[in-house]
Structure formats: C-alpha cells, structure tokens
Amino acid sequence: MRSLPSNHVPYRLAGAIAALSGSGMLLRIQRQPFTTLQGFIVIDGLSCLVLITAGLLMFTMPAHWRRLGQLAALGIAILSGHLAGIAMGLLVTLIVSERWRERGAGLALAAGYGLIGWLASSWHVNASGDGLNSLSFILLLAGTAIAAGILDLTTSKRGPFEPLATLAGIAAVLRLFSVGSWNLGWQLAMLLVGGMLAISTAWRAATATEPLETEEWLQRSLSGLALTATGCASPAGVAAAGLLLLQLTFRRLAQPTAGTAAWAGWLLAGAVPGTLGFVAFWSASAAAMAAGVPVLAIVVWATALLCMLAASRHMQGPGRWSSAASALAGLVLGLAAPALARWLLRPLSDHLQGGLTPYGTIEPWGWAGLLALDSGARTVATAPGLALSALMGLFGALVWLISRWRGWV
C-alpha cells in the first residue's frame, strides 16, 4: 500500500478532525441545538452535517493551503449564530477558490446575509427573521447556483467542480430556514433554478464521452437536486438535501473514474434499491410529491434515472479498495436509512423547523426502510430498502438452488 505523502497529512488530519467533531457533536444535539457564548456559537443538525461532509470531502481533494482555509472558514460560517460570522465565513470559503466565478458567488452570499443583518432588528440568526427580504434571497440563490456550477452550463469550457464551494452554497440556503420562513415565490424560484440545474447537468453527464467530465456533471446534478429538495421548504426536502450531500461525498470518496469494479460501480450509481444513492434520489422525488408538486417529482425521478445511466456508462478499470469501501459504506448507510433518519436527518429538520412548512416529512418505516408522508400524514411514497434486499436475497438463494439442481449454471 502506498504511504501518504507527508505534505498531505495536515490536510487529511484537518478533514478527520472536522468529520469526527461533527459526528461527536451530533450526539450532543439530538434533542436541541447547543448554544454558547451568548448565542454567537450555535451547533445544530445542519452544523454537524456540514462538518461531517466537509471533513470527508477533504480526503477527496488535492492538498493545497486553500482547502485548509476553506474548511476553517466554512466551519466558522456553519457554527456561527451571528449573521456577520456567517457572511464572513461564507465569503472567505469562496474567495479563496481558484476561479473568479466562485469568488463572485462568495460575494453574493456574504452580501445576502449582510443585507439581512442590516435590515433586521438583531444580528443573531434566531432573532433576525424581520430582516428577510427578496433581494437577499436573490443574492443567496444566485450565489448558490453559481457555486454549484450553473455558469458552466453556459460555456463550452468546463471548469473543475469545487465541492467545498458547492457545500458552502447549499449550507447557506439551508441556514436561511434558521432565519425565518420563505414565501411561495422564493420556493418557486429555488425549485426552478435547482430543477433546471439538476436536469441540464444530468443530461450533460449522460451525453459526455469522457469519464471525468461525466463524473463532474454528475456531481453538479446531485447539487442541483439538493437545491431542488431544499426548495420544497419542508422537513422531507431538508432531509433529502442532506442525503444528496452524503451521496455526493461518497461518490467523491469512491472516485469511480479512477477505476472501479462493476459491482461497486452499480452500488454507487444509485440504481440499486437500498443503497445510499437510491435512498437519496427517492427522498428528493418523494419530498416533491409530499409537497404536492407531482410534476417536479417526476422531473426529479427523470433526472435520477439520467444520473444512474450516466454513472453506469463509465464503469471501468481495475477495482480499487477506496471505491469498494465507499460502495459498501453507501450500501450499509442505505440499508440503515431508518437509523440515519433518526440520528442525522431528524435533528437536521427539527432544528430548522421554524422556517419550514409542514408539507412533507420522511420517517423511518420500522427497520424496513423509509416512508414519505404529506401534510395530512398520508403515505405518499415508500422505500422498503432492507425488506427489499432481504426479499432479493431470498429469491437469489432460491433461484440459485433451482439452477444448480437443473444444471443451468
């Protein structure tokens, strides 16, 4: 096994510390967010999710001083209970990016939060709802869409996908639910921009010929789906966005373009029910259905099928342990989705509850899988991942026995 170059160690160590501290804090904030220093530090479900994913993403990027700066600034933004802290953290996270587009996005995000603070009666996140305004929302939406790569759709020259910048953008719009509730126009704008980004990038991924290009478009599509789910402004949408961010992280950890065994590639593609990818796609579509927007739900599902097709077209090369381990971890997390929903997704949606509508929740279905419920607590979608896997295992054993007995295989 190759040893890690010594100059990589601080970056990986920083990533491990962020991911582990995010996981550790999650245990502390299961019931309610942890607030300290007179409200300047707030640790909630969103903080923990962002720290965990940002920490894991540090393992997927080349070592560079910018990454450490981005991680530290994103940590400050997501742990800050003060709008100035959020604005500064987001600004620094994106301003140290390589490209001018991301830097512009950082300015837009910082201006959006700065304007909210300027107009609100308080700069504390939980008491600044009266400062929410359409201009701030437009700035935040534009900044997030640019960070997720919407401008790359308009040019023939494709830039690299920057996962920390994208994560910062998605975290910025999710944090807006802590400030206050959105109006219907904002929701519609988010759904349109997110949906357009998701399906356009999924189509680019499906039609791209180079594996690396496909992978980058695919990751942008996952980001677009996360924005679409966020636009549902419901606990189900927030949970779906969290699952999509986790799927994005696992795809980056697996790096299937560098070589993957076919079985691992299929598990990572999200085409196998019970895997993390499938649960993430399903939850985004189910959130749209629970919000009463069937057109969006079908568009999201079409996007998911395009993503599955794009991912499955470029499985190649020798299997690598990192790809296999990520695929297996994705399978375990997908099968353990009910536990994930209780442990990670429920704090995420509960702590943002103040800004969310009641139009849809995703609940554990015993140990068998997940359920999506609408505002009237009626079931609108079911994903019995564990039950389905057990059934397929049972059928597999039976068919194998019959085939051996008949001498077919």
Added chain:
Amino acid sequence: MSDLLGTFGQGWPRLLLYPGGLSAVLAALLLARVRGIRQMEPLTAPRLIDLLPPLSAIALLPLAPAAAFAYSLDLLTAVTLLLWPELRRAAAERCDPNQLAAQYLPTFLAALALVSAAGTFELSGLLRWPPSPMRQAAFLLGAGAWIVAIPRLAPPQPHLAAACSALGLMLVGILPLSAAINTITVAPAWLSVAAAMAIALAGIAASCRLPVQWGYGWAIAALVATSGVLLDSG
C-alpha cells in the same frame, strides 16, 4: 427484525406462487411468446442476477386476490426494479441518450398523469378510482399511455429477466384498469384483474403494430388531462 421475518413467513404464497414466483415466470414466458420470442437464452449467473429485481417487484405488486403484504412498493421503486435489465443493457451497449429519452418520454408523461390523479406514488393508490371526472380521465389516459409505451420501453429480448421486466411494467399498467373495472361492475377482484390483463395484452399487441406517434398521442392526451387535474387542485 422479527416483523420482517414474520411478514415473509406469512407472505410466502405471494412470493412463491402469485403474483411472484411461479406464476410470474410462467406469465413472463407467455408474454414473451406473444411478443414473438420463441427461444429463450440459457440462464447464466449475470442473467440470474438481472432476474431478481423485476421478480421482486412483481412479487410485491398489490394485485388481487393475493394476500396483503406489509412492505408495499411505490411507483418509483417498482419502476427502478423493473427497468434494471434495461438499464444494464443501456449501459453495456452505450445506448444513445437521445434515443432513450424519446423512448421514455411517453412513460414519464403517463406516470405523471397516474400520480397526479392518484395523489400518491404508492402502487395501492393506483387501485383507488379517483372521485372527480378530471382525475378519472387522467387516470384512464395515463394507464392507456403507460401500456402503449411498454413495447418501446422494454423491447423484446430473449432472456427471462427482460420478459419479467415487460410483464411487471404491464402489471403496473393494469392496476388503474382493474380499479376502473371494479367501479363499473360487481365482478370478483380476480376477474377484474384478468379482464384488465386481457385489455392490456390487447393494447400491447396493438401498439406493436401501430406507428410510434400513437404512443405520443396517448401521452399528450394524458398530459392535457393532467394539466386539468393540476389546475383543478390548484
């Protein structure tokens, strides 16, 4: 976990006899024969793996008179399981995405009509006849568009996994048809399923002979009805 084992223990006729297991394999072979496949490929290990997702989806369909099963599927999960052999083929043969989009578009429009009328992704929702005339129209047109689109969605392939895939897609299409038959007659549930199956088989056979534009025509009609439903509920 004991719930899961108990459910499998009580639901074995559904898994092994009807609608999954033996009856699914026999019906899939029959459907393949109707669609012109005379000789099936021998079963190999990859083909056996391809067979499992569609077979599992068929076993969990809410078809009368099979006993209820605690862990039901929704349309998204069922369609993903049923399209597994096609997805594998599209990936292996590097099918043109433009061509795939043309094939799948009528099915997405049909699915939109069905879920808009039913108000849920749950397959059991497709068994409930909707109350308003606009939703009823979307329901029936959606079912028709779904069935007409099947031959292009799952073209005949000489192996059991593809045959099960086509059968499963057809069975999803007969759920709203059987709901309609149940509403206009007092026939037993199994008879309405059989009648819906006969209608679906005739629809598939007819659509194989009709030009591709017919599929789009159905889908557009379903879309028009869906827009009526959406405006109605808005």
